[in-house]
Amino acid sequence: GENVEQHPSTLSVQEGDSAVIKCTYSDSASNYFPWYKQELGKRPQLIIDIRSNVGEKKDQRIAVTLNKTAKHFSLHITETQPEDSAVYFCAATLNSGYSTLTFGKGTMLLVSP
């Protein structure tokens, strides 16, 4: 089955800095890679996703890059703000309604004012 590794487990940055979280996956058949933000005690919220037919996607301060050959993808947050503090999870799966997501272990991002 799929295995997703995520690094780092914790990341502390100053407000305004950039933050980068990296994930690798094992199953070359995976073709859908979402990123979730989870605040304490709440459900994960999709913040951005990328499919294997593109290499990069950007949405305001958030961007995701995908390298299919190396089987890794990364989340980039620019101009971080304190409200970006949360746990971020990457995931990999087949782009199908019947396929579960395999999550990375999560990255706790702390943005200090």
Next chain:
Amino acid sequence: GAVVSQHPSWVICKSGTSVKIECRSLDFQATTMFWYRQFPKQSLMLMATSNEGSKATYEQGVEKDKFLINHASLTLSTLTVTSAHPEDSSFYICSARGTEAFFGQGTRLTVV
């Protein structure tokens, strides 16, 4: 967009009792739903895949007789934690896939 609703959001129960958690897809039909468990400061771990009209598929190490899953309709899946024990205390979240994965609000189960 599509919404998945989970109920209750929190529950406290005594050891040995059973607790039922409901997961509903509100504006789309979910042939398949997923149940996850999340311990503090850890990732979401898939427990089982719930298939409408058939038996659930459980992940290795998850006791199917303890975590009963019923997916009787295209909009409702339930997870029943039977004979709950303190080690079952956790955050349980359901999910359904549409164009993306949608999550329920989660249920914080505390067994005392």
